[in-house]
Amino acid sequence: MENIDYIMDTAQKNFGGQIESYTTMFFGVCESCRSEQGLTKLAATADS
Numbered sequence: 001m002e003n004i005d006y007i008m009d010t011a012q013k014n015f016g017g018q019i020e021s022y023t024t025m026f027f028g029v030c031e032s033c034r035s036e037q038g039l040t041k042l043a044a045t046a047d048s
Helices: 006-012 031-036
Strands: none
16 A cells, blocks of 8 residues: 555645644455455445
8 A cells, every 4th residue: 555644734734733643544344255245346435
């Protein structure tokens, strides 16, 4: 995976304060479970 530290810089441009830290979380279904569930299409979504 490529470096995503640019996220903090991008967020800082839209925030009047100072961002000192951030957390990124990824959730998903493992390859084996995807196969068992008949999931073949990869989908990327963002929940708010």
